Amino acid sequence: MARLTMLLEILLFFFAVVIGCNYYATRLFSHGKCSTMLVLGSGNLFISAVLLSILGGHTAELLSYVRLLPQSYTPRIYVSASTDSLSGKKAIELESKDKKNDVCRYLIEELPRAREIGQSFFSSFFTTSCALISAVVLVLKHQPQLVLCNGPGTCVPVCFAARLFHIICNIGSCMSFGSGERRRRTAVVFVESVCRTRSLSLSGRLLYHLRLAKVIVQWPGLLENYPRAQYLGLLS
Template identity: 40%
Template sequence: MTSSNKQNKTKYPVFIVLGSGGHTAEMCTINMALLTSARGKEIYNPVRYIIANDDITSRSRITSAMQKVGVALDDTSFIYVPRSRKVGQSYLSSVFTTLWALLWSFWLVWSGQPKLLLCNGPGTCVPFCIATYICRQIRRLPSTTKIVFVESWCRVRTLSLSGKLLRPLLDLLVVQWPALAEKYKNAYNVKYFGKIM
């Protein structure tokens, strides 16, 4: 069997980063739309949902959303990771927790080899985007691996902090308001498809 045939038979996963609260609600909507599109369940399979280890609601919310589109999730569908920074945590101590989260992200991306990293702005996604970008640069991941960031619909005129930090690393940054699209009209990777939620 040739290496290209082996690659075609390998199921590279899709990594989807969930954040607590509104981030997960938006990602549920995005994920349901992807899976109900033509061939969506074939293309976006298998999926691994990345959740902060102290997030107690995202798993139940995404499980409920996926049941509506006929997708059953089990324990292998979820990966729990340390947060980069907790709410109220000092910036000094967050340096160490961010480094720890980045190491975790590198290990998971290196071993999991995702074909797509999809996120919408929770802080948990930052180390994963960095790890995916670097692993692709050093050819641990194929050049076809994509990093897609969907900016929250509440970001009307400015990008979120995560969006600003990660924009140079992203293959696609989706914005949902014309004013924001106009602001970044010269950015090759910023696209506007209308309000998608």
């Protein structure tokens, strides 16, 4: 009897989360704006100083995409690793240059790293779990319609949480009357770094094989090994 009661409580909690997420998502999505979450970061791999100076790293690449976004892609939520002290500042500098900053609202959020450079795989299990839980909380807090990222390991927990939120919202829509008109999508887009000409990064491979994001590549040769990816030419 106790187990049955516990099971019913879990089901009731799940349904409450589903309906709540669907309700707040419907309110958020009804204002003609596209809440956008952007995952910043320099990644976990060192590249040559010359290449870094030319390309500027993952954060510089992602911010170059942000400059092309219409004003309707607001509010913008920038997410960086808690140990990354530079990426958030770069985002603030970009937004400060926007003369329409009163219209384009933005926020800076931090997320624990899933794995630090040189960290053992055993200890990374705990840090990854912490990062995943934090990402779920962050996504539920802001409920983005678009998640855009391009390489750092921080993006994997965020993309997973965004897909989970998307599924929950769709379940909630199916449980609601007249759900056909209220159904919404949370798009997750991963743009592989321009540095990757022959293979995807570790983050890219995880998102591609787990189907957590739409993967966009900047070199046509990558389509041979990753046919589900989309090639749009050089974007950086």
